[in-house]
Amino acid sequence: MNPEAEAKAPPADEEATSAGPLAFPPVAARGGGAAAMRLIVPLQGIVQGRGGLVLGSLIPCALFYFLQIYLKRNRSSPSPSSSSPPADEGELPGIVRTLSRASLGSARSPAAVSSRAVSIAKSSDSAAYFVGYKKCSEDPYHPLDNPDGVIQLGLAENHLSFDLIEGWFATNSKNSWFDERQGGLNINGLATYQPSDGLMELKMAIAGFMGQVVQGSVSFNPSRIILTAGATSAIEILSFCLGDHGNGFLVPSPYYPGYDRNTKWTAGIEVIPVPCRSTDNFSFSIAALERAYDQAKKRGVKVRAVLFSNPSNPVGNLLQRKLLHDLLDFATEKNIHVIADEVFAGSTYGNEEFVSMAEILNSDDEFDRSRVHIIYSLSKDLSVPGFRTGLIYSFNDQVLSVASKLTRFSSISAPTQRLLISMLTDSDFITRYIKVNRSRLRAMHALFVDGLKQLGIKCVKSGGGFYCWADVSQFMKSYSEKGEFELWKEMLDLAKINATPGTACHCIEPGWFRFCFTTLTEKDVPVIMERFKRIFDSR
Amino acid sequence: MNPEAEAKAPPADEEATSAGPLAFPPVAARGGGAAAMRLIVPLQGIVQGRGGLVLGSLIPCALFYFLQIYLKRNRSSPSPSSSSPPADEGELPGIVRTLSRASLGSARSPAAVSSRAVSIAKSSDSAAYFVGYKKCSEDPYHPLDNPDGVIQLGLAENHLSFDLIEGWFATNSKNSWFDERQGGLNINGLATYQPSDGLMELKMAIAGFMGQVVQGSVSFNPSRIILTAGATSAIEILSFCLGDHGNGFLVPSPYYPGYDRNTKWTAGIEVIPVPCRSTDNFSFSIAALERAYDQAKKRGVKVRAVLFSNPSNPVGNLLQRKLLHDLLDFATEKNIHVIADEVFAGSTYGNEEFVSMAEILNSDDEFDRSRVHIIYSLSKDLSVPGFRTGLIYSFNDQVLSVASKLTRFSSISAPTQRLLISMLTDSDFITRYIKVNRSRLRAMHALFVDGLKQLGIKCVKSGGGFYCWADVSQFMKSYSEKGEFELWKEMLDLAKINATPGTACHCIEPGWFRFCFTTLTEKDVPVIMERFKRIFDSR
Incomplete structure (x- = not known):
């Protein structure tokens, strides 16, 4: 594993997406599932004996007959790579065991991980938006040091009141671990279970x-x-x-x-x-x-x-x-x-x-x-x-x-x-922090949403969070997920702005974006609007 | 939930046991499973078509027939309490749904948790040894303040070198968060994702x-x-x-x-x-x-x-x-x-x-x-x-x-x-810590094992860890898990010493105990041996 790549990975609970922009697995599965259910639900009733005992026996009997034919046909197929066990491994252990026996001859066969590990591993393969995070960390914007860098609007993190947190730390943190009653370090409250x-x-x-x-x-x-x-x-x-x-x-x-x-x-x-x-x-x-x-x-x-x-x-x-x-x-x-x-x-x-x-x-x-x-x-x-x-x-x-x-x-x-x-x-x-933070949040929200408004972009009326939810569909070349993805990519590559497209949030209407504004300073806002303007004007 | 009871719970990864002293679930399951496997494995072969297509169809057909009769008979049984769903809920969703429908009439039925939550909840019901941890925290031994308190030998925690950790903390901890290059607090390395x-x-x-x-x-x-x-x-x-x-x-x-x-x-x-x-x-x-x-x-x-x-x-x-x-x-x-x-x-x-x-x-x-x-x-x-x-x-x-x-x-x-x-x-x-800690560990191990030896208790020759593994079987009234449990209880109630009995560690020979010695001082050892002597002599 490359340590650098690791450092560039998005933080645990703020990745833009796990599903690719062009795939909506839950919805797709639902559609297919509904059709399958029309077959399965009556069958379930029959199996439970609602269709009479004879019918309830004949149908499963026929199903098993076809299952056997299927299994017989597939028994001669080559054994799967042991590094990617089949998804149904857990369900048919007898069969899989037979297959994996065959590969035991090779003492150097790579050790297989679990089916669920394979599925977790795959779940980021389609995450196109990880690219955005990577770019932000490779080439981060800085007003003086790197004015052409990538601006991060995809991370719901609030820096607006870091000065307050910092101030508290500098003065107070060293006292956190001392126990006044004991007059010393509270080692038992720190080091033990x-x-x-x-x-x-x-x-x-x-x-x-x-x-x-x-x-x-x-x-x-x-x-x-x-x-x-x-x-x-x-x-x-x-x-x-x-x-x-x-x-x-x-x-x-x-x-x-x-x-x-x-x-x-x-x-x-x-x-x-x-x-x-x-x-x-x-x-x-x-x-x-x-x-x-x-x-x-x-x-x-x-x-x-x-x-x-x-x-x-x-x-x-x-x-x-x-x-x-x-x-x-x-x-x-x-x-x-x-x-x-x-x-x-x-x-x-x-x-x-x-x-x-x-x-x-x-x-x-x-x-x-x-x-x-x-x-x-x-x-x-x-x-x-x-x-x-x-x-x-x-x-x-x-x-x-x-x-x-x-x-x-x-x-x-x-x-x-x-x-x-x-x-x-x-x-x-805490009282001061809550008050100051809220007023800074309000001001930054107003500034950012107003900037978007001047570009003709409307946001949903919102009351909380570190972001606005903006309708950018008018700038898409096609009103589709594909159009949204292209616009997202253009924002990233040309405007050098990373944002979260609605598809990542399973929005069913294309063209909506989440823009986080709480890692910005007031001076960043005109820079962002200028960059947005450049690509929107070209469309 | 009672906050006090919570504080008295043993630390996350040092509980004595989850299984009761008189139960060995994995072994028991293995015995029963082997018998079942003698039936299931040939059936599996038949279902996969190895016994010919006709036989492979007839047997599942018959099995389904009996399943239906079973389900028909059970359909009229009362619905299970929704707070403890049946273990097989996930496997027969259709049937369970039918049953739970019946209870929907009552809007105030308590909300059911998952089957796995129920099983995790149960997994401590049989943990008799939690009692030991509770007693240690309710009535902890202290040489001056509480000389008759319970002594904890059941927790693999090392206090032998706390003075070193404490010393480091007092001098250095405040510098951990400051970034020398920035000349200030490293707020970005602390507060952000x-x-x-x-x-x-x-x-x-x-x-x-x-x-x-x-x-x-x-x-x-x-x-x-x-x-x-x-x-x-x-x-x-x-x-x-x-x-x-x-x-x-x-x-x-x-x-x-x-x-x-x-x-x-x-x-x-x-x-x-x-x-x-x-x-x-x-x-x-x-x-x-x-x-x-x-x-x-x-x-x-x-x-x-x-x-x-x-x-x-x-x-x-x-x-x-x-x-x-x-x-x-x-x-x-x-x-x-x-x-x-x-x-x-x-x-x-x-x-x-x-x-x-x-x-x-x-x-x-x-x-x-x-x-x-x-x-x-x-x-x-x-x-x-x-x-x-x-x-x-x-x-x-x-x-x-x-x-x-x-x-x-x-x-x-x-x-x-x-x-x-x-x-x-x-x-x-770190160099000093490793050296000093190891020599203190060696000394305390020698002192403790020697104390046990003088009571006629032998330990397995060991080379690491915060504990010794001692054979106390000679003091049991019966050579059995029951005998071990009684001895453990007597240690706790009469000698006021909490230890980990072998059964908790799935040891198949009764009468072995784990005694942790790294939360002790040298002066505690004779106290412990005296207490042990009292109960061993009476046996």
């Missing part, structure tokens, strides 16, 4: 921060918090807890591309996109959820949860109180879970109010709280993604207990936890 | 430390390192990479109880114990591996790797060079992988030489390196388990690439990585 799901002191500090971030609209109970190494693994752990391999989560699209990897790679949960449209401001409706649920059911996929981001990533809009209530009703009716990804809860800038799912639960005793889980993180609202500190906030005791056990694979190191306790309990700093 | 599999600077520093720890017998290539949040998740990630759900890893027993959880909980890999005996000093043999491999095969379990610890946990013996060579031959012949858990590589104290699997590979070009993977960690050799820093060192490029992707769920936070870079590149400190 700690509870894998996080220190209670940090849970208390974060619960306080979360309450402050939602401006006191709801208070959070620290004992409902399970700390994880980032929201990425919080979603992975919830996937294990709420679904079994092959189950599905409904996810309104466009959605954050990392969801596919977070639910699927290890936990085997399929994302079932719930397409939203520009005419609805890309907000989802219960009717759309219902349609996607029914289609999944027809395909034989058991839906276990609705997963959504609020404020939405990539759109930036905030969910209305009424919709959140209706969503809970929907979840109750279908007997499924609700996962609210609220990592941008404190990164709002509009006049609209952010409503946490926790607040909805507080306001109504009717709902079964045990189906509600919130994802949170310090990566966005405290601008410290490098600290890998995320969490599950669950109202379900069984989920809390199992998730706590699963954090053995995803613990936060003690020095970082102590640092964060120190930072979050510095209430003057 | 970093490569999920670790900073190359830390990989280089750890590779250097690993080389120093094995006294230069082999040098490690930083680009073969994937950093993870502890060895626990390194093993989990390798389980995903090397095996598919339902596959197995051969593990010489007695073994570190955490292996069961690390391979099984998320990755679904079964540990197949390879029983070792006191007559062989608990070292495994190729013949024993061969037997376990064949038995697994008969059960239909595909073996994908041998996983072993060297120095062994819990026995403490070191693997001989010849055995490591033979193991590689075995792996090549069976076309499986080798996972060497070398987390105690630098915690040796005997005169015997520790041989890393990497050294074996270096000395012989004949072996296929791509099947060899090493687990390492700073938790043991640098005494900083709270830093959650482990790694996979793999000779397989495909595994490196997939493991790197999977670290998105298990990243180490940047502040801790920077701290470690600073600590590990302080070569004076």
Whole structure:
């Protein structure tokens, strides 16, 4: 493995996409699946004895007959390369064993990895957008040192308030590890094993921060918090807890591309996109959820949860109180879970109010709280993604207990936890940080969106997040995914701007882009607009 | 969830056991599985058409007939509680859906978690030894403040050199985050997203430390390192990479109880114990591996790797060079992988030489390196388990690439990585630390084993680790697992000493205990021996 290539890889939970721009696997699979289901569902009934015992025996009998003929024909085929085992290896062990025997003669045959490893390895082969990240890291823009470099608008990272974080660090970080009572270094609190799901002191500090971030609209109970190494693994752990391999989560699209990897790679949960449209401001409706649920059911996929981001990533809009209530009703009716990804809860800038799912639960005793889980993180609202500190906030005791056990694979190191306790309990700093950061976010959003407006590009009205969701379809040569991909490539190659195209977020309308503006300074904005203008004018 | 109970839970990768002392699930399953396989294997052949097309159709036909009768009979049975879905839910979705429909009427039915969550939740219900950890944390021994408290000999944590770590911290830690070139805080290296599999600077520093720890017998290539949040998740990630759900890893027993959880909980890999005996000093043999491999095969379990610890946990013996060579031959012949858990590589104290699997590979070009993977960690050799820093060192490029992707769920936070870079590149400190720690380890081991010897208790001759493996069977009232459990309980309740009984480590001979001595001071040893004497004399 080339260390350089590694350093250039996009950060864990901010890759633009795993699916290629020209492929929409979930949707395609759904289409094909629906047809297959028309055959399988009645067959299933027959096999279960609904068509009478004789018919129920004859049909499987015939199916087995054809299976045997198929297997006989294929038995003489050459053995597959052991470095890429067939996808169904686990399902037909007897047959595979026979095949791999043949290759045992060669003592130097390369050691095979698992089928799932092969599938994870493949999942980036089509990720064209990794190119964008690579270019940004090879040739990064700098106003003085590298004015022709590539500008990164594809990474949801906030640098706007780094000066505040830096200032706190310089003065306070050295005190984080000292225990006043002991008058010395708290070595036992740093070097020894700690509870894998996080220190209670940090849970208390974060619960306080979360309450402050939602401006006191709801208070959070620290004992409902399970700390994880980032929201990425919080979603992975919830996937294990709420679904079994092959189950599905409904996810309104466009959605954050990392969801596919977070639910699927290890936990085997399929994302079932719930397409939203520009005419609805890309907000989802219960009717759309219902349609996607029914289609999944027809395909034989058991839906276990609705997963959504609020404020939405990539759109930036905030969910209305009424919709959140209706969503809970929907979840109750279908007997499924609700996962609210609220990592941008404190990164709002509009006049609209952010409503946490926790607040909805507080306001109504009717709902079964045990189906509600919130994802949170310090990566966005405290601008410290490098600290890998995320969490599950669950109202379900069984989920809390199992998730706590699963954090053995995803613990936060003690020095970082102590640092964060120190930072979050510095209430003057936190109050000032939240206030200043929000006003800078508002200003940068206004500046950037205004710049786009002057180029004739409209953004969806948004209230939170580090990005805007812009309609650039007028500049595409063809109104298609291909047209979007070409425009994305031209932005990267000619304008030297890396952005996230809507296809990467499973948007069904071509021509939408996510532009992140929180790694910029005010002076960068005119440079970007000038570069955009150049390529748009040529089209 | 009760925050207090949480704090009292044992640390993530050092629980005594997950299986109850009176149950040996893998062995039991193996016995039953072999019988079932005698029926299934010929049937499989018939289904594949080996018994002729007619026979191959008639048998499945008959089987389906009986299945239908079974399903018809069970259709009227009451629906299962939705909070504990049946284990086979995923396999018969159509049927389960029908059943769960019935419960949909009640809008307040508790939200069901996944089948796997239920199984993970259960996996500690039988863990009697959690009681020991709880008692240690509720009533911890202190020579002055609490002389009658419970003494912890069940936790493999090293406090012998905490003074050195503490000294380094007090002087140097504040410099870890400052960038000399920039003359200020390295905020971009701390707060922003970093490569999920670790900073190359830390990989280089750890590779250097690993080389120093094995006294230069082999040098490690930083680009073969994937950093993870502890060895626990390194093993989990390798389980995903090397095996598919339902596959197995051969593990010489007695073994570190955490292996069961690390391979099984998320990755679904079964540990197949390879029983070792006191007559062989608990070292495994190729013949024993061969037997376990064949038995697994008969059960239909595909073996994908041998996983072993060297120095062994819990026995403490070191693997001989010849055995490591033979193991590689075995792996090549069976076309499986080798996972060497070398987390105690630098915690040796005997005169015997520790041989890393990497050294074996270096000395012989004949072996296929791509099947060899090493687990390492700073938790043991640098005494900083709270830093959650482990790694996979793999000779397989495909595994490196997939493991790197999977670290998105298990990243180490940047502040801790920077701290470690600073600590590990302080070569004076590291050289001194390794030397002093080793000599203290040697002294404490000698003192503790000598104390046991005076009580008539013999330990296996060992060369590494934080523990000794002692034969206490003479004090059991019955030579059985029950006798061992009673003795363990008496140690805890009467002598107020928590230790790890052999059954927890899947030892097949009753009466062996692991006693960890590295959290003790010299003055604690006579106290412990006095307490032991009291209960042994009464027996």
